[in-house]
Amino acid sequence: MDPALETGSPVFTVLHWLLVAIVLLAASGLPALGGPRRANGPQLLSALLAVGGALLGLATTLGWFIGGEEMELRYEWALPGAQFHVAIDGLSAWFLIPVFLVSMLGTIYGIGYWPQSEHPDNGRKLRVFYGLLAAGMALLVISRNAILFLMGWEAMALAAYFLVTTEDHESQVREVGWIYLVATHLATLLLFALFGLLRGVTGTFEFTDPLPANVTTSAAWSAAIFVLALIGFGCKAGIMPLHFWLPGAHALAPSHVSAIMSGVIIKMGIYGLLRILTLFPHPPIWWGAVVLLLGGISGVLGIAFAIGQSDLKRLLAYSSIENIGVIFMGLGLALIGRSYGRADWVALGIGGAMLHVLNHAVFKSLLFFGSGAIVHATHTRRMDLLGGLGKKMPITSRMILVGVVAAAALPPLNAFTSELFIYIGLFRTLEVKGALWTAAAAPALAMVGAMVVACYVTFYGIVFLGAPRSDHGRHAHDPVGSILWPMGIQVLICVLLGLAPKIVAPYLDQAVVAWTGPTLAAQPLGGLAPLGWLTGINLMVLVLTLAGTLVVRGMMNTQGAERSGTWGCGYAAPTARMQYTASSMSEWLVRLFGWALRPQWHLPHLRTLFPQGARFLVEVHDVVLDDAVLPASRRTAQYLTWFRWVQQGSVQAYLIYIMAVTILLFLWR
Numbered sequence: 001m002d003p004a005l006e007t008g009s010p011v012f013t014v015l016h017w018l019l020v021a022i023v024l025l026a027a028s029g030l031p032a033l034g035g036p037r038r039a040n041g042p043q044l045l046s047a048l049l050a051v052g053g054a055l056l057g058l059a060t061t062l063g064w065f066i067g068g069e070e071m072e073l074r075y076e077w078a079l080p081g082a083q084f085h086v087a088i089d090g091l092s093a094w095f096l097i098p099v100f101l102v103s104m105l106g107t108i109y110g111i112g113y114w115p116q117s118e119h120p121d122n123g124r125k126l127r128v129f130y131g132l133l134a135a136g137m138a139l140l141v142i143s144r145n146a147i148l149f150l151m152g153w154e155a156m157a158l159a160a161y162f163l164v165t166t167e168d169h170e171s172q173v174r175e176v177g178w179i180y181l182v183a184t185h186l187a188t189l190l191l192f193a194l195f196g197l198l199r200g201v202t203g204t205f206e207f208t209d210p211l212p213a214n215v216t217t218s219a220a221w222s223a224a225i226f227v228l229a230l231i232g233f234g235c236k237a238g239i240m241p242l243h244f245w246l247p248g249a250h251a252l253a254p255s256h257v258s259a260i261m262s263g264v265i266i267k268m269g270i271y272g273l274l275r276i277l278t279l280f281p282h283p284p285i286w287w288g289a290v291v292l293l294l295g296g297i298s299g300v301l302g303i304a305f306a307i308g309q310s311d312l313k314r315l316l317a318y319s320s321i322e323n324i325g326v327i328f329m330g331l332g333l334a335l336i337g338r339s340y341g342r343a344d345w346v347a348l349g350i351g352g353a354m355l356h357v358l359n360h361a362v363f364k365s366l367l368f369f370g371s372g373a374i375v376h377a378t379h380t381r382r383m384d385l386l387g388g389l390g391k392k393m394p395i396t397s398r399m400i401l402v403g404v405v406a407a408a409a410l411p412p413l414n415a416f417t418s419e420l421f422i423y424i425g426l427f428r429t430l431e432v433k434g435a436l437w438t439a440a441a442a443p444a445l446a447m448v449g450a451m452v453v454a455c456y457v458t459f460y461g462i463v464f465l466g467a468p469r470s471d472h473g474r475h476a477h478d479p480v481g482s483i484l485w486p487m488g489i490q491v492l493i494c495v496l497l498g499l500a501p502k503i504v505a506p507y508l509d510q511a512v513v514a515w516t517g518p519t520l521a522a523q524p525l526g527g528l529a530p531l532g533w534l535t536g537i538n539l540m541v542l543v544l545t546l547a548g549t550l551v552v553r554g555m556m557n558t559q560g561a562e563r564s565g566t567w568g569c570g571y572a573a574p575t576a577r578m579q580y581t582a583s584s585m586s587e588w589l590v591r592l593f594g595w596a597l598r599p600q601w602h603l604p605h606l607r608t609l610f611p612q613g614a615r616f617l618v619e620v621h622d623v624v625l626d627d628a629v630l631p632a633s634r635r636t637a638q639y640l641t642w643f644r645w646v647q648q649g650s651v652q653a654y655l656i657y658i659m660a661v662t663i664l665l666f667l668w669r
Contacts, residue, residue: 021060348421409449
């Protein structure tokens with residue numbers, strides 16, 4: 001690499017510190033790799049490096065927000081078309097926060113959840129690729145050259161594949177690993193086409209902001225770039241119907257891997273789409289309409305599929321698809337705002353979307369950490385085998401309760417604010433007669449919110465309330481401190497962001513301005529949403545909730561009220577078998593969305609008056625994967641067997657192939 005061409009500053013800048021943090025993260029797995037298979041010492045050294053790198057990156061990013069000065073760093077590179085070109089602006093900095101925060105907490109969590117002494121066969125592999133994953137994501141977020149971006153993207157994609165297949169001795173894990181690998185490289189191929197197209201119209205692999213006028217005014221070029229970006233990045237983000245790789249990968253990966261996949265990796269798809277859309281200051285209205293529609297579909301159907309799950313990690317995975325839908329709805333609103341020249345719609349839409357990116361990263365990784373604690377204690381993910389864990393795991397259950405309330409976007413926690421921004425923006429579209437149709441997304445968002453509450457009431461009620469349904473939950477207990485501490489930090493962040501949104505509003509404004517560009521006047525979110533009132537309302541809700549809980553508990557204790565099981569229903573001698581299950585509790589909603597979920601009903605067949613046993617079960621598989629992607633793949637594989645005659649196993653035949661291709665290339669040139 002040649003010396004720097006130009007830098008934002010001659011001294012050691014924010015970008016230099018970020019690069020140091022990335023190197024520390026990338027190298028963090030080396031001590032574990034070189035250590036003995038069953039020794040925890042090298043694991044702790046690896047964790048120290050990873051936490052140090054993530055802390056450095058997080059502190060540097062937060063420090064950058066105080067100054068807020070955009071800067072870049074360029075180095076010549078021998079690779080054709082490539083430059084080591086990195087930069088930081090509000091958009092990059094906003095996405096760096098979840099990258100460093102969740103990777104740091106996940107590393108600490110992994111010390112207790114996946115100790116090297118208990119996992120000698122795959123513990124070292126997990127630590128090596130966990131650090132590489134975080135480093136790859138941080139690199140792609142600050143990249144301003146397409147080739148460097150793709151390097152970070154591939155580092156992230158391949159590291160995630162090896163993390164998903166951590167337990168590759170299980171055939172089901174290998175299967176979901178292959179599905180993930182195919183999906184992620186399908187996305188990568190589309191990004192190759194996207195960047196190739198951009199290179200063709202701009203003459204460079206640099207991210208030119210904005211694009212030349214002949215591109216932005218050409219409907220065909222613009223549409224081609226938009227569609228490639230939407231499908232390529234949408235596949236990584238897990239937007240429906242491109243989500244088929246996500247539920248299996250999130251369910252079968254170790255829980256702190258699931259946390260970073262759901263909390264951060266899928267957000268890289270959102271980041272990529274946002275970065276490409278910054279190139280188009282005046283997009284056509286149909287772009288925003290398509291994104292808004294996809295967001296609504298993903299929001300409603302994502303949570304509908306979540307409700308139909310009996311596997312707690314698959315439920316959380318589908319819930320992530322729902323949250324990506326909410327983010328897309330905010331982005332769709334912002335794009336429509338750009339088309340209409342409405343800076344307030346843009347600020348509220350993109351502000352709500354980006355705040356939800358951060359909020360979802362925090363509460364969803366909290367929920368996956370919590371699900372890992374449950375699996376660690378009970379050795380099962382099936383909710384129908386659990387129950388009564390609230391008494392067995394009191395600390396875990398309370399922390400998960402915070403995550404559940406945050407996921408449902410209820411006050412006083414953080415997601416309430418991000419969805420409120422989107423609501424206000426959607427209602428403002430009623431002011432323009434030609435954009436009334438945009439407000440139709442508001443009822444869809446409200447419907448999503450109601451279904452999320454139903455979903456998490458089922459989740460929390462089945463897992464933590466009532467009595468244990470099997471031996472899995474009877475001997476459960478809270479996990480060790482290294483698992484609980486990261487969850488405690490996430491709980492504090494959920495509460496802090498909910499109670500004091502004004503703290504993050506100025507930094508969010510910087511991210512919004514970076515995406516909006518100079519074409520529209522900046523609209524501070526503090527002037528568009530009642531953030532001061534929001535703090536007061538959330539604080540009042542929190543105080544009333546705590547006070548109400550204390551009063552009820554006090555009355556129960558002083559009056560000696562008789563206690564019964566949650567699902568006792570007044571029976572004289574209730575048993576665990578009489579309780580609701582995940583299937584029975586969600587049955588009516590599964591029937592309501594049966595047209596989309598296509599559930600498989602396993603009904604009991606009662607042939608006598610007093611049957612010995614009966615079983616009722618509803619299974620909701622992924623329709624896109626099981627009914628479309630896998631059948632199409634098998635059929636394609638059958639057709640492609642015809643080409644096997646090419647593989648002759650003869651050196652002479654392969655030389656002829658090479659010669660034929662060479663001749664064709666000469667003729668083409």
